Amino acid sequence: MTQKAQQLVNTEISNNGPLQGLFVVDMSTMMAGPFSAMMLADFGATVVKVEEPKGDPSRKSGWPVNGTSVWWRVFGRNKETVTLNLKHHRGHELMLKLIERADVLIENMRPGKLEALDLSPEALQKLNPGLVILRVTGWGQDGPYSDRASFGTQAEAMSSFVYMNGQPDGPPTLPAITLADNAAGYLGAFAIMAALWHREKNPAHKGQVIDMSLFEALFGFFGPFVPAYEKLGVVIKRKGSRSAAFAPKNIYTAKDGGFVAISCAAEQVVPRLFETMGRPELYKTEKYSTVQARFKNIDELDGLIQDWIGQHDRDDIIARLTKSGVPAAPIYSIEDVFADPHFKARELIKSAPADDIGSIAMANVAPRLSDTPGALRWSGRALGADNHKWFVDELGLSEAEFAELKKAGAI
Amino acid sequence: MTQKAQQLVNTEISNNGPLQGLFVVDMSTMMAGPFSAMMLADFGATVVKVEEPKGDPSRKSGWPVNGTSVWWRVFGRNKETVTLNLKHHRGHELMLKLIERADVLIENMRPGKLEALDLSPEALQKLNPGLVILRVTGWGQDGPYSDRASFGTQAEAMSSFVYMNGQPDGPPTLPAITLADNAAGYLGAFAIMAALWHREKNPAHKGQVIDMSLFEALFGFFGPFVPAYEKLGVVIKRKGSRSAAFAPKNIYTAKDGGFVAISCAAEQVVPRLFETMGRPELYKTEKYSTVQARFKNIDELDGLIQDWIGQHDRDDIIARLTKSGVPAAPIYSIEDVFADPHFKARELIKSAPADDIGSIAMANVAPRLSDTPGALRWSGRALGADNHKWFVDELGLSEAEFAELKKAGAI
Numbered sequence: 001m002t003q004k005a006q007q008l009v010n011t012e013i014s015n016n017g018p019l020q021g022l023f024v025v026d027m028s029t030m031m032a033g034p035f036s037a038m039m040l041a042d043f044g045a046t047v048v049k050v051e052e053p054k055g056d057p058s059r060k061s062g063w064p065v066n067g068t069s070v071w072w073r074v075f076g077r078n079k080e081t082v083t084l085n086l087k088h089h090r091g092h093e094l095m096l097k098l099i100e101r102a103d104v105l106i107e108n109m110r111p112g113k114l115e116a117l118d119l120s121p122e123a124l125q126k127l128n129p130g131l132v133i134l135r136v137t138g139w140g141q142d143g144p145y146s147d148r149a150s151f152g153t154q155a156e157a158m159s160s161f162v163y164m165n166g167q168p169d170g171p172p173t174l175p176a177i178t179l180a181d182n183a184a185g186y187l188g189a190f191a192i193m194a195a196l197w198h199r200e201k202n203p204a205h206k207g208q209v210i211d212m213s214l215f216e217a218l219f220g221f222f223g224p225f226v227p228a229y230e231k232l233g234v235v236i237k238r239k240g241s242r243s244a245a246f247a248p249k250n251i252y253t254a255k256d257g258g259f260v261a262i263s264c265a266a267e268q269v270v271p272r273l274f275e276t277m278g279r280p281e282l283y284k285t286e287k288y289s290t291v292q293a294r295f296k297n298i299d300e301l302d303g304l305i306q307d308w309i310g311q312h313d314r315d316d317i318i319a320r321l322t323k324s325g326v327p328a329a330p331i332y333s334i335e336d337v338f339a340d341p342h343f344k345a346r347e348l349i350k351s352a353p354a355d356d357i358g359s360i361a362m363a364n365v366a367p368r369l370s371d372t373p374g375a376l377r378w379s380g381r382a383l384g385a386d387n388h389k390w391f392v393d394e395l396g397l398s399e400a401e402f403a404e405l406k407k408a409g410a411i
Numbered sequence: 412m413t414q415k416a417q418q419l420v421n422t423e424i425s426n427n428g429p430l431q432g433l434f435v436v437d438m439s440t441m442m443a444g445p446f447s448a449m450m451l452a453d454f455g456a457t458v459v460k461v462e463e464p465k466g467d468p469s470r471k472s473g474w475p476v477n478g479t480s481v482w483w484r485v486f487g488r489n490k491e492t493v494t495l496n497l498k499h500h501r502g503h504e505l506m507l508k509l510i511e512r513a514d515v516l517i518e519n520m521r522p523g524k525l526e527a528l529d530l531s532p533e534a535l536q537k538l539n540p541g542l543v544i545l546r547v548t549g550w551g552q553d554g555p556y557s558d559r560a561s562f563g564t565q566a567e568a569m570s571s572f573v574y575m576n577g578q579p580d581g582p583p584t585l586p587a588i589t590l591a592d593n594a595a596g597y598l599g600a601f602a603i604m605a606a607l608w609h610r611e612k613n614p615a616h617k618g619q620v621i622d623m624s625l626f627e628a629l630f631g632f633f634g635p636f637v638p639a640y641e642k643l644g645v646v647i648k649r650k651g652s653r654s655a656a657f658a659p660k661n662i663y664t665a666k667d668g669g670f671v672a673i674s675c676a677a678e679q680v681v682p683r684l685f686e687t688m689g690r691p692e693l694y695k696t697e698k699y700s701t702v703q704a705r706f707k708n709i710d711e712l713d714g715l716i717q718d719w720i721g722q723h724d725r726d727d728i729i730a731r732l733t734k735s736g737v738p739a740a741p742i743y744s745i746e747d748v749f750a751d752p753h754f755k756a757r758e759l760i761k762s763a764p765a766d767d768i769g770s771i772a773m774a775n776v777a778p779r780l781s782d783t784p785g786a787l788r789w790s791g792r793a794l795g796a797d798n799h800k801w802f803v804d805e806l807g808l809s810e811a812e813f814a815e816l817k818k819a820g821a822i
Contacts, residue, residue, distance in 0.1 A: 018609030153674035154740035164587035174652035176575035186597035193604030198429030212778035241585035263564035329565035367623035
């Protein structure tokens with residue numbers, strides 16, 4: 001451990017999270033597995049990230065700050081980091097010692113690769129019957145595509161998200177964020193807790209294996225679209241910012257060029273909108289009194305709303321609509337998010353300590369637990385920062401052995 | 412309970428989920444809260460959905476099948492359903508009796524409304540100190556916007572998702588799915604389990620309150636964008652289907668008009684792509700050998716890839732790329748999802764029993780737990796289907812009282 005890393009450990013923000021005492025080994029790489037592991041760490045679990053000695057790929061994934069990518073700095077946060085060469089027999093041995101103590105193992109190799117490393121779930125659960133193993137893959141552990149290379153992009157493309165995303169006269173459009181990995185990050189953390197809950201309530205105290213595919217994690221977001229197709233033949237096409245389920249919903253342009261998003265997801269919002277426009281009579285006309293009628297006349301209705309909004313500045317429109325109880329919002333860039341007073345008051349963005357650069361801002365832990373909130377204790381640490389702690393202090397290597405394994409490339 | 416509903420209960424698919432024995436009261440409405448509650452029910456918890464006597468708004472939320480919306484049929488699945496008028500003193504009393512037995516309460520009223528119903532978290536936790544309460548709002552329980560009406564659209568608009576979503580020359584674009592609610596659905600289920608875990612490990616066995624805002628749940632998906640702005644001033648603009656972090660990534664058009672999504676999220680994929688194109692030399696040229704260089708020459712590079720793909724049919728291109736280990740995917744509509752052989756093999760879509768229409772298809776429970784998998788036991792039930800079970804059999808009302816409360820509008 002470098003002196004700076006040591007300082008960081010000494011000054012760390014106290015851990016008051018609900019998952020204190022839980023021990024997680026995270027050997028997964030970009031991005032769903034590390035995201036699930038980060039959530040457990042955010043809420044207080046001890047998470048040891050096991051990297052190859054050459055470093056996790058996310059350390060080099062773009063947007064470097066002082067040579068280390070922001071991806072690592074975020075998804076490595078609140079974790080302790082060690083390096084292990086799992087193909088070296090001493091590295092493999094140390095991995096088994098970590099897993100022996102673990103409640104949870106997270107991995108994201110293609111099906112069969114973990115087994116090829118002599119770390120099959122069967123063997124690991126013989127070593128540690130309480131172990132919960134989250135296995136993250138693009139396609140799942142079985143089925144015709146299970147051997148395929150995969151990234152979240154495929155899940156986004158094949159889930160119908162991309163087919164529906166974009167303007168009616170434009171091409172299908174991928175999202176700008178790693179959507180499938182994000183969904184899987186949240187879902188994997190839940191599934192781990194569900195399996196742990198069962199273990200605690202089960203007299204045999206047994207763990208189990210969780211088979212999570214990125215595709216299936218994202219597809220959980222398409223609930224109503226499945227029966228709508230099966231029973232009604234509904235296939236939603238790209239509709240820009242309009243909704244397939246209700247109307248009006250769209251993004252309009254204000255006088256000053258700012259954008260305003262309005263959504264009438266509940267029927268009672270519609271008359272409020274018309275009143276705010278100074279046109280309460282619209283809700284009484286046949287054209288606009290029901291959702292079916294508004295769908296039929298949506299071009300005309302969107303024209304009326306655009307005419308009204310085009311006469312006022314963005315912030316004025318949003319203030320009026322907000323006052324009337326109509327959900328309305330500006331379109332924010334990340335810069336705008338930083339500046340917003342509500343987000344400042346809620347501490348949406350917070351600085352995490354960083355051993356080499358002082359601190360770095362990231363999205364705060366969410367949601368908030370009243371008694372045992374999570375915390376940003378530190379950002380992703382330097383490569384091997386916790387090797388000495390884990391291999392010498394915890395697993396009992398001598399200083400000589402530690403130096404030898406380092407030299408041999410086992411750690 | 413109707414005779415048909417009774418039949419359903421008698422023939423239900425057995426519950427082998429990890430959360431058996433957990434008791435959840437779900438008084439939340441569209442869509443994040445009901446989604447979290449559905450996940451707990453999918454994995455075996457007993458979830459009692461408490462609706463207003465006139466019915467949950469999701470029953471009428473569009474795409475009706477035999478008069479009941481698919482939204483209700485999906486998000487009501489695996490739950491037992493009762494009606495209660497919380498403004499009637501007998502309805503309120505029955506609610507307290509349910510909450511007294513509960514591990515979890517889920518609500519999504521605006522801040523202060525639960526308190527106005529005389530159901531403040533403080534009072535409920537006095538009644539039941541182990542109670543975990545998930546409070547879902549658009550903006551959180553405090554801060555300058557906490558009183559505002561809100562839907563997920565605002566979170567999507569203000570998170571920077573919409574700002575980055577769309578073509579470079581097109582408008583910002585809302586997603587076609589209820590993205591913020593979906594993210595919050597997954598996150599809320601995790602947070603509940605984390606709070607329950609703490610309760611079990613804590614000698615005082617105390618529950619706590621979870622303050623979850625839709626905005627913050629979605630903003631967790633923007634991890635690396637926050638420090639990229641803080642440290643590097645990066646503000647990502649709309650780039651169509653290209654990535655801001657690596658290249659190439661895009662959607663290309665095949666000879667037969669089909670779309671192909673390709674993502675080189677890992678560097679080793681790039682030479683594989685060039686080899687499959689029959690142009691291995693590209694990776695050796697200065698123009699395309701590094702991610703920085705490829706970004707600089709992205710229009711030209713995308714042109715080369717498009718030229719190649721435009722000479723072949725979609726399925727041929729995908730087969731070639733897949734064989735070479737390049738992640739590639741077609742753009743699927745929901746109809747295509749139903750037809751795909753891998754998804755069929757994995758039982759991605761499954762029929763859930765429905766008392767009035769036999770069965771209805773929906774996304775299967777995910778992920779898969781090896782020993783205690785979740786199951787689709789039934790789809791959203793008829794209004795008040797479980798009133799008799801809960802109010803007479805469980806809470807001890809006489810048949811006469813039950814009839815009387817029904818008549819009085821308390822249930």
